[in-house]
Amino acid sequence: MAENEGKVKLLGCRASPFSRRVEMALKLKGIPYEYLEEGLPNKSPLLLELNPIHKKVPVLVHNDKILPESHLILEYIDQTWSNNPILPQDPYEKAMARFWAKFIDEQILTVGFRSLVRAEKGREAAIEEAREKFAFLEKEVTRKNFFGGKTIGFVDMVAGSIIPFCLARLWEGMRIDVIPEDEFPELNRWIKNLKDIESMRECIPHREKQIEHMMKVSERYKLT
Ligand SMILES: N[C@@H](CCC(=O)N[C@@H](CS)C(=O)NCC(=O)O)C(=O)O
Structure with a gap:
């Protein structure tokens, strides 16, 4: 399977700016994704399992890859899907x-x-x-x-x-x-x-x- 194929899921929270920016990147690149809303401050067992260190949203799941931290997620998205670049090349x-x-x-x-x-x-x-x-x-x-x-x-x-x-x-x-x-x-x-x-x-x-x-x-x- 090519790097940019497969399923994308986002664990986020509507009111969270950190989740919003990941959705911005996914939409700008036209990547289909499934969105799972976390009802903070109550954290789901899935969030605790996927992000046991920080226990925070957003978490991106791409096939078997699990990625927390919004800046890192944006970079990962940008490098995996090359259309509409997010980060400069220089x-x-x-x-x-x-x-x-x-x-x-x-x-x-x-x-x-x-x-x-x-x-x-x-x-x-x-x-x-x-x-x-x-x-x-x-x-x-x-x-x-x-x-x-x-x-x-x-x-x-x-x-x-x-x-x-x-x-x-x-x-x-x-x-x-x-x-x-x-x-x-x-x-x-x-x-x-x-x-x-x-x-x-x-x-x-x-x-x-x-x-x-x-x-x-x-x-x-x-x-x-
Ligand atoms: N540095 C993290 C910050 C994420 C963050 O603070 N998320 C908040 C929602 S806005 C959260 O999940 N808070 C739950 C908690 O602090 O327990 C990022 O950039 O993704």
């Missing part, structure tokens, strides 16, 4: 795509979520901190359709799943605009470009449900 650009993806997961997600929900130093200081981080992304996407250039790529999937389709819903629930159009015109333009792509639109979680979910998570988070 070694420097590829390394930098990984750099930005790591920055988004490690820093944007934390300032956009934790610092605003907990706001230990106050709401204004938290918003300021988040905007300082967003300024790096604003610069990076300037004069480009996407972080990946003319077409959508690795960083767009990582950033897209986190910013407009996850954090922005939390901020909507909190009634704050962390990336106002006048201060971040390029990021706002990028969000519009992203929503224009059908395979991306198909991955956007239901707005009201996502806002409700993010507000519930933030309430729980305040207590931990």
